[in-house]
Amino acid sequence: MNTATKFAGFALGLAAVFGLALATGALLGPEPAPPAAHDTEAHTGQAGTPEIPGGLMVTDRGYTLRLENPIATPAPDAVVRFRILDAEGAPVTTYLPEHEKDLHLIAVRRDMVGYQHVHPTLDAAGTWSAALDLTRAGEYRVFADFVPNGGPDLTLGADLRVAGDYDVTPLPPPATVATVGEYSVTLEGTVTPGAPAPLTLTVRRDGRPVTDLQPYLGAYGHLVALRAADLAYLHVHPQGHPGDGVTAPGPGITFEVSAPSAGDYRLFLDFRHGDVVRTAEFTLHIAPDTADSAEAEHGAPGRPHGDHGATPAPAHTH
Structure with missing residues (x-):
């Protein structure tokens, strides 16, 4: 069989497959529309899939946390500047207050040392500024917790590196x-x-x-x-x-x-x-x-979310 004949046969077979698919679709009805962007499933992946915890991503649902400089010099009052950018890359300038503030900035070193919770100031160009105590060198994670006007409740995270010797501290043991x-x-x-x-x-x-x-x-x-x-x-x-x-x-x-x-x-x-x-x-x-x-x-069937039959061990804290 020559190439032209093979191609013609393939085309006829393909047309038959598409015809069958169209007929089946007509019988079963149209395919459901995808979920809207604001639906929970749209950013959890599947129904029933837990939502990704906050702070793990620098970009989420069209918003980005952009540090002006991800490397800082050790100082007791180091000024950190950043912007929240929308999907078009423009700085966000209007926010909805949450817990009495437009934005909460949390900073902590990756070994959980040096925790700080501050409230930056916003200028007209959309740049936030905050002073942090960065006297101890190391890898920090900064979290911006905010609600943009007309947008979702978000927590974005970014890494901030402070130059110097990193004196890693073990996680304290649990206590009450x-x-x-x-x-x-x-x-x-x-x-x-x-x-x-x-x-x-x-x-x-x-x-x-x-x-x-x-x-x-x-x-x-x-x-x-x-x-x-x-x-x-x-x-x-x-x-x-x-x-x-x-x-x-x-x-x-x-x-x-x-x-x-x-x-x-x-x-x-x-x-x-x-x-x-x-x-x-x-x-x-x-x-x-x-x-x-x-x-x-x-292999027992699962129970509804939050229905736990056994009493878990007591929590320990420090």
Whole structure:
């Protein structure tokens, strides 16, 4: 058979296949339209797939965190400048306040040393500026937590390198109490991967409960949680707020925490008392969900999200 004949036969076969496909489509109806860009599945990949934690990407849903200079010289008040760019590369200049601020900037070294939570200033050209204590050299991760006007709630992350000798510090072991000067903070609660859970942090001063905490960022405390393995940034929400007639100003501050996986996490609690903001730091170990693991091993059908039959081990913090 010559080439022309082969090609003609192939074309006829292809036409038959397409004809069958069109007929089948007419019987079954049109293919469903893809999900809209704002749908959860559009940026989680598939239905039921957990959303990627914040802070792992420098670009997400059309917005980019662009550091003016990703290399810094050690200094106690190093000025860091950055922009948030939209999908067209233009700087974003309007934001929606969240926790009383247009943007929260979190900085921490990759070994969880040197945590800082600051609120930069924005100029007319869309450049943010903030002073950070970068006296200790090393690899830092900076997180911009913000809501652009008309856009989604985002946390973008970028690396900032500080020149000098890097004195790597091991992750502190889990414990249940953190001490900040004359204050002690106790952590109570258990977190299971994939399910929201309440954590209560109780503040005491010289052993006595503090019952007159001052509001800070619209709550009696602000909690940041980072996964130690990759510095994934978890959104943590306080329960209640000052002035709601229900939430007491201490000694306990309760948050709802959702952890995407088992492992070690670092928690940073900012609280305000005596007109001073202090930070209590904890290491939290989250154990695997033993009930789900047992079901997976024995082939038992999965349960609804958040339905856990076994009682997980208590959380330990420092």
